[in-house]
Amino acid sequence: MTQLRQLVLEELERRNYSQATAHAYVAAIRRFAQHFRRSPEQLDLTHIRQYQLALAERKLSPRSVAAETSALRFLYNKVLRRRYPLEDIPMPRNHRRSIPLVLSPGEAARLIDAAPNLRYRTILMTLYSTGMRRAELCRLRPQDVDKERMVIRIPHGKGDKSREVPLSPKLLDQLRQYYASLKHRNGWMFPSRQRKRPQHAITEKTVWHACRVSAGRAGITKPIHPHTLRHSYATHLLDNGAELPVVQRLLGHEDPRDTMIYIHLSNRTLRAAPNPLETICLSTDRAAAEL
Secondary structure (H helix, E strand, O other): OHHHHHHHHHHHHHOOOOHHHHHHHHHHHHHHHHHHOOOHHHOOHHHHHHHHHHHHHOOOOHHHHHHHHHHHHHHHHHHOOOOOOHHHOOOOOOOOOOOOOOOOHHHHHHHHHOOOOHHHHHHHHHHHHHOOOHHHHHOOOHHHEEOOOOEEEEOOOHHHOOEEEEOOHHHHHHHHHHHHHOOOOOOOOOEOOOOOOOOOEOOHHHHHHHHHHHHHHHOOOOOOOHHHHHHHHHHHHHHOOOOHHHHHHHHOOOOHHHHHHHHHOOHHHHHHOOOHHHHOOOHHHHHHHHO
């Protein structure tokens, strides 16, 4: 399993998968091998089907089964090159997506202002100003910040697709101040401070920690994580008049249906429909008018 694990990690890195995905895939493949007590190289499509049934019998959520299935699809189709048809390794039918948590503009300001240090403040401002995923932020390099065109290039987004997002002047000033303060530079905008990883960027765990610590200091009880700022970015763009195709492009969504969920969160859309209570005349309203 050690050699296969190395092959999986190398393929994940080659395809620019996030650290969280790499960790989840390796763990899922290990569970699959432990279930049959054999190396995955000795297993095939029949075993995958048996494993999916076993997961269903354990009453795992469709989301959990889908995560395990994604790892096995990657293993056999991308690493072992078995080329099994995807329809032979089906994903479980999932329930309707829940509406994501979004901060108000005031809460976003409180969160950023509560950051305990310059690095955390810059991380939070970058997430909220660009809608980056945490893995994209970790891989950000100084040369990706184009101050001449006032854009930030994200060369390796999800699915290894590139995109550009506008660079806020306020964020540019913050990035300059932060980068000038760095004592150790290794080519990343947010270099690791770990002695064992001097040439690496920060980990996604650091980004997560920046959100949680700042939320606690701000007194925000909502479960804040890096993607909360991405959701807030998209929703506030719509609130301020951005059109849906523009938001889709800025988020790097291939499917517009992934972006449409933010329509349900936009106050601009909600305010457009009159509240039915405001359209009727109550006896108390007439009494108040007479006074």
